[in-house]
Amino acid sequence: MTAAQPDALAIETAGLTKRYGETTAVKGLDLEVERGTVYGFLGPNGAGKTTTMRMLTTLTRPTSGTARVAGHSIADREAVTPHIGYLPEEPPVYDELSGREQLEYAAGLRDLPEDEVDGRIESLLERFDLLSDADKRIGEYSKGMRQKVGVIQAVLHEPAVAFLDEPTSGLDPRAARTMRDTIADLADQEMTIFLSTHILPVVDELADEIGVLHDGELVAEGEPETLKSRAETGDARSLEDAFLEVTRESPESGSGPGSGSEPSRNPGDAAANSSLE
């Protein structure tokens, strides 16, 4: 990645580290995400993706290192939170509320002007085909419907940076298509999207840049085409091939988080722990 001007960066981290007791979930992460781009954040189970997103959204404090999101230090929670939206793995919604009430409640928490926000809620509900169920209790919603409310809630206030953890989880093919189109539209409107998912074609389609985390470390970073083209063999290959290669377990990494998530297929291969940069 080319060096960007600091004010062109939506996310910037330096040595970001999080330890839980003996486990180092994230190890010295250095990231730069340019404004208005989609950053695909990949990694096997336990790689440290959620922990990273929780640090960047100020929900958990780093053990060491620093980060700036939308121009503000993550140490200053009040400064950061108005500029970010977060869809965690489990959308934070209340079963007792209807979808519409949940979104109005979220808008109220953000102090959004009612006259403006009502139209926005309506059009997002329509976009996600939720209008006819908008006045039903969320307790009666399917997983996919909850997910739709969760993502609308994360972007309703038009944040500078949206952190989306598995946004297409539980969605049927049509809804997943809508979600991908919405993410692309939001990025066109200069929103920065930090997108974590295990569904590689989604990242392949949407991401301007991809970072692959493994055992808490960034093991590869680049544009999707660049990652795919840097095959050992020189053959054309998929993002899945690139992902499997850079997250291959090496013998030394057996005790870290994420161990056991992928069998060791080629122990000692330098590619297992080296950047593709």
Ligand SMILES: Nc1ncnc2c1ncn2[C@@H]1O[C@H](COP(=O)(O)OP(=O)(O)OP(=O)(O)O)[C@@H](O)[C@H]1O
């Ligand atoms: N609150 C916690 N206390 C102790 N260990 C934790 C805690 N949260 C995460 N970890 C550990 O940190 C490591 C990274 O976990 P994290 O949830 O960030 O991974 P992930 O990449 O999001 O995984 P997945 O793809 O399965 O969601 C794991 O080893 C996990 O067990």
